[in-house]
Amino acid sequence: MRNIQIYIYLFIATIQISWSQINLVQNNNIIVVKNEIVLENAWTGGLNFAQFSNIDLNLDGIQDLFIFDKSGKNGTLNGNKKIPFLFDPLENKFLYAPEYINSFPELTDWALLVDYNQDGKSDIFTSYNSSIKLYTNISTSDLQFEFNKVITSDAGFGPINLYVSSSDLPAIIDVDGDSDIDILSFDPSGSYVYFHENKSTELYGNADSINLIRGDNCWGRFKEDFSTNSVTLSLDEDCYENDDGRAARHSGSTLLALELNATKNNGLELLLGDITYDNMVMLYNGGSNEESFIIDQDLNFPSYNESINLTRFPGAFYLDMDNDDLKDLIISPNGVNVAENHKNCFLYKNIGENSNNDIEFEFIENDFLIKEMIDVGSSSSPILYDLNNDGLLDLIIGNKGYFESGNYNSKLSLYKNIGTTENPIFEFITDDFSSLSSIGNLPTIQSLHPTFGDIDNDQDIDMIIGDNNGQIYYFENNESSSSEWPIFEDYETLNIDVGSFATPQLIDLNRDGLLDLIIGERMGIDNGVYNGINYYQNVGSLEILEFENYTPEFPSGDFDENGIEIITKSLGGIHLSSPIYLTGYTVPFIFEHNNLYHLAVGTESGLIYLYDEIETINPEQNNTILNLNTPFNLITNNILTTNNCVHSSPAIADINSNGLPDLIRGNASGGLELFFAESFNVENEINNLEIIKVFPNPNSGEFQIQIPNYTNGKLHIYSNLGQLIVNEKLTTDNTQISLTDKKSGIYIIKIQTEKKTFIEKIIVKK
Numbered sequence: 001m002r003n004i005q006i007y008i009y010l011f012i013a014t015i016q017i018s019w020s021q022i023n024l025v026q027n028n029n030i031i032v033v034k035n036e037i038v039l040e041n042a043w044t045g046g047l048n049f050a051q052f053s054n055i056d057l058n059l060d061g062i063q064d065l066f067i068f069d070k071s072g073k074n075g076t077l078n079g080n081k082k083i084p085f086l087f088d089p090l091e092n093k094f095l096y097a098p099e100y101i102n103s104f105p106e107l108t109d110w111a112l113l114v115d116y117n118q119d120g121k122s123d124i125f126t127s128y129n130s131s132i133k134l135y136t137n138i139s140t141s142d143l144q145f146e147f148n149k150v151i152t153s154d155a156g157f158g159p160i161n162l163y164v165s166s167s168d169l170p171a172i173i174d175v176d177g178d179s180d181i182d183i184l185s186f187d188p189s190g191s192y193v194y195f196h197e198n199k200s201t202e203l204y205g206n207a208d209s210i211n212l213i214r215g216d217n218c219w220g221r222f223k224e225d226f227s228t229n230s231v232t233l234s235l236d237e238d239c240y241e242n243d244d245g246r247a248a249r250h251s252g253s254t255l256l257a258l259e260l261n262a263t264k265n266n267g268l269e270l271l272l273g274d275i276t277y278d279n280m281v282m283l284y285n286g287g288s289n290e291e292s293f294i295i296d297q298d299l300n301f302p303s304y305n306e307s308i309n310l311t312r313f314p315g316a317f318y319l320d321m322d323n324d325d326l327k328d329l330i331i332s333p334n335g336v337n338v339a340e341n342h343k344n345c346f347l348y349k350n351i352g353e354n355s356n357n358d359i360e361f362e363f364i365e366n367d368f369l370i371k372e373m374i375d376v377g378s379s380s381s382p383i384l385y386d387l388n389n390d391g392l393l394d395l396i397i398g399n400k401g402y403f404e405s406g407n408y409n410s411k412l413s414l415y416k417n418i419g420t421t422e423n424p425i426f427e428f429i430t431d432d433f434s435s436l437s438s439i440g441n442l443p444t445i446q447s448l449h450p451t452f453g454d455i456d457n458d459q460d461i462d463m464i465i466g467d468n469n470g471q472i473y474y475f476e477n478n479e480s481s482s483s484e485w486p487i488f489e490d491y492e493t494l495n496i497d498v499g500s501f502a503t504p505q506l507i508d509l510n511r512d513g514l515l516d517l518i519i520g521e522r523m524g525i526d527n528g529v530y531n532g533i534n535y536y537q538n539v540g541s542l543e544i545l546e547f548e549n550y551t552p553e554f555p556s557g558d559f560d561e562n563g564i565e566i567i568t569k570s571l572g573g574i575h576l577s578s579p580i581y582l583t584g585y586t587v588p589f590i591f592e593h594n595n596l597y598h599l600a601v602g603t604e605s606g607l608i609y610l611y612d613e614i615e616t617i618n619p620e621q622n623n624t625i626l627n628l629n630t631p632f633n634l635i636t637n638n639i640l641t642t643n644n645c646v647h648s649s650p651a652i653a654d655i656n657s658n659g660l661p662d663l664i665r666g667n668a669s670g671g672l673e674l675f676f677a678e679s680f681n682v683e684n685e686i687n688n689l690e691i692i693k694v695f696p697n698p699n700s701g702e703f704q705i706q707i708p709n710y711t712n713g714k715l716h717i718y719s720n721l722g723q724l725i726v727n728e729k730l731t732t733d734n735t736q737i738s739l740t741d742k743k744s745g746i747y748i749i750k751i752q753t754e755k756k757t758f759i760e761k762i763i764v765k766k
Contacts, residue, residue: 021681022610024640024663026098027674030655032374032415034428039372041096042426044083045645046071046375046671048341050332051169052317053113055122057100057143062087063320065094066104066122067369068111070336071378071646071669080107081645081669085369087323094369098673101642103143105135106724109166110334114173116181117208125151125172131161132170132183134210147727151183153196153212162196162212163188167275169315169334171257175219175268177289180207184219184270186253191226192239193255193270195219195292220270220294222283224253229274229281233294254334256316258327260284260359267292271301273314275335280308280316302348306363310346311403312339321368326350329361330368341377341403341670343367373671376413376431377402380666381449381503381587382651387461388484392417393653395426396433398448398465399670410446410467411437414485421657434463434475434488445469449587449649453506453515457542461486464494466502466519474545496547498534499523503587503649509597510626511615514538517547518571520586520601532570532577533588533601535628552628572611573631576603587649590614593661593680596624599632600639602648606667607638612682635682639663640675694749698763701740705751707733716750739764 032042048071057064069081082104085094109127116123121137128150135145152159164170164185171184180198187194197215200207218239223232252275257268267285274281282301287293300307308314313335321328331346333339347368348361365371374380379400384393395415401408412433419425432438436448447468455462456476463475463486475488496502496519503520510516517536540546552571577584587602599611613633615624639650640663649666656662660677667673693706707713707730717726717739725742730751739747742764749760 021679022636022639023678023680024675025678026642027676028096028098030674031419031425032428033418033425039374040093041085041369041372042374042672043674044096044369044373044671045081045665045667045673046373046380046669047083047332047345047370048378048669049334049336049339050083050345051110051112051315051334052319052330052332053111053122054319055113055137056120057084057086057097057103059139059141059143062089063323064097065319065321066113068107069669070109071667081667082107089323092322098642100143101644103145105145105147105727110169112169112172114181116172116210118179123148125170127164127166129161130163130166132164144729145727147724149210151210151212153183153194153214155214159212165190165252167252167334169254169256169273171255171270173257173268175257175289175292178202181210183212184255184257186224186255187217189226190253191223192217193219193222220283220285220287220292222294224272224274229272229277229279230299231272231281231283231294231297233297252313252335254313254315256318258318265289270294271316273316273334275313278309278311278314280314280331302361305348305361308346310340310344310366321347321349326352337378339403342370342375345370374415375669375671376411377670378408379447379647379649379668380670380672381649382664382666382672383450383452384651384653384655384664385452385461386417387414387452387486388416389461390417392419392421392424393655395664396450396452397666397672398450400447400468408446409437410448412448412450424655429485434486436465436488439489439491445471445473447501449503451504451506455506455515455545463488464504464506464517466498466504468501470497470499470502470521472496472498472502472504472517472519494547496536496549499531501585505589507590509535509590510537511624514540514542518588518590520584520588522583522585523577532574532584532586533572533599535571550628571628571632572599572614574601574609574611576601576609585647589650589652591652591661593682598682600650600652600663602650602665604647606643606645606648608640608648608650608663608665609637610635610639610682640665645669645673694760694762697760698765700766701738701742701764703737703739703762705730705735705737705749707751713751718748718750719745740766 028043032039051068053066054063055066064087065085067083082101084097084100086097088095107126111126113122123137124135126133132151134148134151136148138144138146151162153162175182178201180200182198183196185194194214195216196212199211200209221235254273256271260269267287267289269285270283272281279300282298283294284296285292286295308331313333314331315334317330318327328350329348333344343366345368346366347364349364351360351362376397376399381398383396387394394417397413401410413431414429414433415426416429417424418427445467449466451464452461460477462477465473472494473491474494475491477486478489479487498519498521501522505518506515508515516538519534523531535550536547537550539548585604589600590597597614601609611632611634615626618625645667647668651664652661660680662677663675665673713730715728715730718724744764744766747762
């Protein structure tokens with residue numbers, strides 16, 4: 001019970017947010033230019049491990065695009081990045097449409113959109129506990145989904161959850177030609193394909209339902225080799241039952257079923273991807289819709305064109321990319337952290353039918369959509385700083401690296417601001433600023449996180465970089481009078497080690513005229529000690545650089561196994577570690593607003609925390625006093641209304657000169673997202689939410705929600721394990737809710753109105 005209570009506390013803390021006075025709105029209007037071409041989708045946030053589906057987002061009858069990117073998956077932590085694009089028929093291109101992100105439910109591992117009930121609206125099939133969860137598209141005037149069920153299949157012993165490994169991609173399509181949607185998936189051994197036949201048409205005379213039986217344990221009569229990605233063909237009808245080696249466990253496969261020749265009526269072909277290979281295998285069907293029989297294979301599909309060669313574990317998606325009524329082929333990696341992360345979206349255009357009525361694909365590009373984005377591979381770290389002293393903020397981006405030959409090659413990208421203070425325009429200069437990747441005596445470092453400032457008081461800009469080993473490197477500026485940009489050739493390794501994944505910022509925190517260092521890190525708890533934000537005070541002089549670690553101690557309220565209170569050794573008493581992995585991956589950013597410092601902290605979960613009371617005004621001396629020995633005040637646990645990423649890295653500045661702090665967010669996918677502040681009133685951020693009432697509590701499963709004079713909100717109810725069980729709109733100021741079909745226990749209610757979020761814990765007793 002205590003573990004459940006801890007989980008509930010952490011869960012509530014994760015979603016307890018209020019927006020009323022701090023309002024940062026996602027925006028795509030700052031122009032970004034690369035190689036004299038305007039990047040149409042510059043601020044999309046990057047793509048790493050993308051899954052593509054068509055859907056009509058704005059209900060205008062034109063198929064748009066939805067991408068699910070599982071960047072950042074680490075154990076139970078998933079990137080779960082939802083990326084919607086609207087299709088512009090006049091320009092024949094897709095444009096990023098973040099306003100639709102929150103219309104989609106939470107997704108994990110994989111998501112494929114298929115219109116299973118043939119109502120013209122794409123529904124959602126997504127991974128759930130090694131099975132499949134189905135959401136039905138119930139859109140009328142706007143995009144909306146409703147949870148339908150966890151999909152089961154009957155193998156003769158009653159319906160059980162249909163098994164799909166979380167690393168796999170199933171094929172969801174009408175396999176047998178009877179108009180309802182069936183499913184092909186690998187068996188648990190990864191050798192054979194199960195055919196889950198939908199009986200909706202036979203039972204009900206329509207395709208409205210998903211009612212599956214396992215109709216075949218060896219669809220196509222083939223077996224995938226466990227040690228290679230080739231297949232054995234022409235097995236007999238008892239191939240699965242006769243196999244003594246089926247106990248071996250497979251580690252990952254992707255399936256795409258498609259019809260390459262409609263006139264031959266040979267059934268569906270199958271395109272296979274494997275977790276340890278870069279190619280894909282096309283299996284050609286010589287049977288029929290009802291009796292599939294694989295008769296041939298292309299081990300390097302398409303061998304008639306440029307074969308698929310994508311590091312690593314490619315997945316395939318068959319959809320119309322240009323609204324020409326022909327479905328094209330998209331290839332993207334399905335293997336997180338082991339695959340190409342930059343040139344990783346292959347477009348093969350469907351060039352129609354040849355004289356034999358066979359569909360052919362022509363390779364077009366390996367950076368479909370990515371070429372229109374800011375994308376630096378994995379884990380972007382943006383910095384806004386005027387590097388060339390022209391009065392305009394330039395954009396510098398660090399990264400974990402570009403995945404090359406099994407390693408990450410880390411670099412700094414530079415975008416020059418060629419606009420104005422009110423209307424910035426960023427122009428790409430280089431993806432290897434200062435040639436850090438080729439400095440001969442610099443050790444191999446990854447996850448570069450830069451920060452800039454005149455550290456040695458010589459009137460030029462120096463650079464400090466943190467890396468994945470927790471080290472800090474100081475680069476002195478060696479620029480010449482003819483150089484527009486700082487030149488960083490010489491460096492020294494500072495005597496600072498924060499463990500791993502150091503994310504430094506130079507800031508005069510105590511306002512003594514010397515630049516200090518605050519540094520985030522990977523670990524949140526280490527040997528029973530809470531870590532979070534490291535503070536290294538500059539105790540030298542304007543000419544002599546000397547950092548000293550300052551570790552204020554705060555009572556934490558937590559105790560070890562011996563009853564001794566654990567002491568927090570972090571700036572502001574901040575510790576934001578994952579409760580499972582005890583890691584934080586904190587990225588601190590201190591900025592000034594209304595003449596006082598505020599602290600934003602990016603985290604592994606993607607949430608960006610905001611703190612104030614870092615310093616107080618001293619009216620007698622007309623200055624500020626740094627509050628080193630008192631915890632900072634948490635204003636909100638997410639400064640943004642949309643999380644939609646992991647490993648957030650914030651850069652904050654008044655980009656458009658309207659007096660409000662704007663934000664650029666880096667993330668695990670390697671891209672950037674832009675948010676403009678429409679309001680930033682910290683003093684009134686905490687709102688009185690007592691007008692929202694939930695009663696009675698406890699209850700027997702029946703209760704009311706009252707929001708006086710308010711009729712537009714969203715209601716989410718979660719189980720004590722975080723499962724979403726109710727997702728609906730509130731259309732009246734007094735709503736009756738029934739959970740009588742649920743078990744007794746603790747449930748979390750989340751009510752989100754236009755400008756605020758209300759959280760309540762209720763107890764159901766039966």
